[in-house]
Amino acid sequence: MKKFYCVTSSVDDYGRCTAAITAECEADTKPESKFTSTNRKDIYSDWFDSLSEAREFAKSAREV
Structure with missing residues (x-):
């Protein structure tokens, strides 16, 4: 199992x-990203493979 x-x-x-890391889960495959x-x-x-990748995405999204 891998953490996402x-x-x-x-x-x-x-x-x-606004953007923030809101969840983490352990699974065999990455959950599907969603849009509403x-x-x-x-x-x-949006789901990411690593915490550092998720942090960087959230930071860049807030800077738009």
Whole structure:
């Protein structure tokens, strides 16, 4: 089993972005990334193989 990390990010209608590591799990295969759109924002859940990769993605998403 391998550990995977989820970064949840959201972008509102004004272009503001938030992102954070919100979950981790142990599994044989990486969970599928997801996308949801609401009236006010788009929400993304992206899974990564390593904690450092997830941290870097969250940091770069907040800097947009």
